[in-house]
Amino acid sequence: MHKAADVGVRSVVSRFFLLVVFSVLLSAAFAAFAAVPVDIEKRLQRIERLLDNQNLLQMYTVQQALKQELSRLRGDVDIINHELSQLKQQQKDIYVDLDQRIVELENKISSQQVVAGSEGIAPAVVEAEGSANTGSLSEQESYQAALSVLKGSQYETAIESFQFFLADYPNSDYAANAQYWMAEAYYVLKDYSSAVEHFRKVINAYPGSRKTADAYLKIGFSFYELKEWAKAKVELEKVLADYPASTAARLAQSRLQKMQLEKRI
Secondary structure, rough: OHHHHHHHHHHHHHHHHHHHHHHHHHHHHHHHHHHHHHHHHHHHHHHHHHHHHHHHHHHHHHHHHHHHHHHHHHHHHHHHHHHHHHHHHHHHHHHHHHHHHHHHHHHHHHHOOOOHHHHHHOOOHOOOOOOOHOHHHHHHHHHHHHHHHHOOHHHHHHHHEEEEHHOOOOOOOOOHHHHHHHHHHHHOOOOOHHHHHHHHHHHHHHHHHOOHHHHHHHHHHHHHHOOHHHHHHHHHHHHHHHOOHHHHHHHHHHHHHHHHOOOOO
């Protein structure tokens, strides 16, 4: 009976020991399985940090490359702007020089053109709008006298002479030209407002006159001198539109180009 009891006790102890061992092993297994997700999470976080660092590095590299390219482009733009500025200045200088020459010629023309008739050229052929034979000798002499005064650069006296002529011969074939040269005298005296007024009379009082295109041109020039750029532009463009093949049109185009270079229009 004692042997049977011993055998029973040993059996119980063995079972209990196996149960304890199994419990320990099971706990260890659970602990191991529980640790796996934590380790994986850490590894994933480390990989993400590495990827983030690589992305940041790539972004920084790209940013630096873009900065260098932008700096190079800005340098190219500065060079182009400088060259363009030089070209514009050269072109402006050319037009300014050309305009100065034109002004000098205009001033000479204002006092000398046509008045060469007093030196032997028949003024009736050169200046009159109509037939020279329609005017009387005193009419021609009066007109020629005014032109001679203008040729002598006595502009204020010339204005008075033309005024007397127009008062004495309002319907003369020379009337339009007398009005025009009076306006020119005001222009040479730099009385540009009066010049505009009297050039306008050439257009309004003598429609169809050969001086009409020149009158529009000089009105545009007068407004330019008065710094009334918009009005100058209107008058000069009218010359181009209505008298495209004339010398006045070429002078008008030159002045408009100058105004563009000066950024007046």
